[in-house]
Amino acid sequence: xxxxxxxxxxxxxxxxxxxxxxxxxxxxxxxxxxxxxxxxxxxxxxxxxxxxxxxxxxxxxxxxxxxxxxxxxxxxxxxxxxxxxxxxxxxxxxxxxxxxxxxxxxxxxxxxxxxxxxxxxxxxxxxxxxxxxxxxxxxxxxxxxxxxxxxxxxxxxxxxxxxxxxxxxxxxxxxxxxxxxxxxxxxxxxxxxxxxxxxxxxxxxxxxxxxxxxxxxxxxxxxxxxxxxxxxxxxxxxxxxxxxxxxxxxxxxxxxxxxxxxxxxxxxxx
Amino acid sequence: xxxxxxxxxxxxxxxxxxxxxxxxxxxxxxxxxxxxxxxxxxxxxxxxxxxxxxxxxxxxxxxxxxxxxxxxxxxxxxxxxxxxxx
Numbered sequence: 001x002x003x004x005x006x007x008x009x010x011x012x013x014x015x016x017x018x019x020x021x022x023x024x025x026x027x028x029x030x031x032x033x034x035x036x037x038x039x040x041x042x043x044x045x046x047x048x049x050x051x052x053x054x055x056x057x058x059x060x061x062x063x064x065x066x067x068x069x070x071x072x073x074x075x076x077x078x079x080x081x082x083x084x085x086x087x088x089x090x091x092x093x094x095x096x097x098x099x100x101x102x103x104x105x106x107x108x109x110x111x112x113x114x115x116x117x118x119x120x121x122x123x124x125x126x127x128x129x130x131x132x133x134x135x136x137x138x139x140x141x142x143x144x145x146x147x148x149x150x151x152x153x154x155x156x157x158x159x160x161x162x163x164x165x166x167x168x169x170x171x172x173x174x175x176x177x178x179x180x181x182x183x184x185x186x187x188x189x190x191x192x193x194x195x196x197x198x199x200x201x202x203x204x205x206x207x208x209x210x211x212x213x214x215x216x217x218x219x220x221x222x223x224x225x226x227x228x229x230x231x232x233x234x235x236x237x238x239x240x241x242x243x244x245x246x247x248x249x250x251x252x253x254x255x256x257x258x259x260x261x262x263x264x265x266x267x268x269x270x
Numbered sequence: 271x272x273x274x275x276x277x278x279x280x281x282x283x284x285x286x287x288x289x290x291x292x293x294x295x296x297x298x299x300x301x302x303x304x305x306x307x308x309x310x311x312x313x314x315x316x317x318x319x320x321x322x323x324x325x326x327x328x329x330x331x332x333x334x335x336x337x338x339x340x341x342x343x344x345x346x347x348x349x350x351x352x353x354x355x356x
Binding site for chain 1: 272273274276277286287288289291292294295296298299302303341342
């Protein structure tokens with residue numbers, strides 16, 4: 001078995017930040033000098049190309065590689081600013097229902113020969129699309145937000161990953177709003193990690209810059225880590241590689257008079 | 271009760287919602303993980319009480335069968351107080 005890390009990025013629920021996480025981790029890992037490929041397994045509704053700003057450069061997909069109508073190198077789209085990062089779309093949105101677990105294993109086996117990291121962007125849901133995407137994964141990152149529906153769906157996905165023997169499975173808690181957590185109007189970090197019983201790989205604060213970067217097709221981790229989410233994704237990439245980086249503390253994100261006032265309000269009086 | 275709760279109560283405001291979210295989640299996950307809906311659980315509860323009461327006299331009003339979850343392991347916990355016969 002090669003030493004390539006084959007990591008599934010999944011969530012169950014849609015819209016919690018799987019693709020954003022995949023794009024930012026891909027760039028952040030590439031910037032650390034590791035050869036990384038991001039594989040868009042959500043080929044029906046693919047968006048990883050758009051987030052990476054590579055939507056106009058896709059000619060072939062993994063389907064043509066497997067059909068041997070092109071070579072792997074022709075289908076891989078190299079990132080403009082980060083040559084250590086390549087994108088491989090699994091398929092074309094028009095070709096529905098072609099991917100099987102066997103295809104997925106064949107694609108990943110090819111990628112394993114030339115990359116250190118294979119990040120698989122999983123489609124939402126827990127049906128065939130998920131099962132295909134998960135077929136070749138050795139480990140997984142479950143992305144969730146501190147909301148009841150996202151946590152519930154994450155729990156289903158974790159159950160499926162456990163039965164498939166994918167390990168380790170780690171958690172990224174996305175879209176954390178420190179202000180709402182401090183007033184206890186949002187599930188706390190501990191609530192989510194206790195319920196899902198997964199090690200926390202990182203937490204990402206809600207950050208408007210994510211939308212700005214998506215508009216431009218330039219993931220935040222391409223630039224300096226000067227926004228909370230950019231810092232968070234850079235940290236997650238470091239932790240994936242074994243760096244010991246402390247987690248961000250939502251309580252410390254809001255210090256000052258208002259935070260002190262809030263603390264006073266949470267004092268037990270009887 | 272915290273100072274915040276007291277003020278909320280005095281002003282008639284809604285309490286913070288994270289607690290409600292956590293409780294609802296824990297319940298729904300216990301059901302999801304065991305593939306038991308509340309109706310089935312209730313039926314099972316009645317049958318368990320019935321079987322056990324054939325052997326020992328139990329306090330039916332105190333008896334409780336529920337799902338509890340810790341560290342991804344869901345357990346069916348039955349708490350059936352036995353009536354003293356002597």
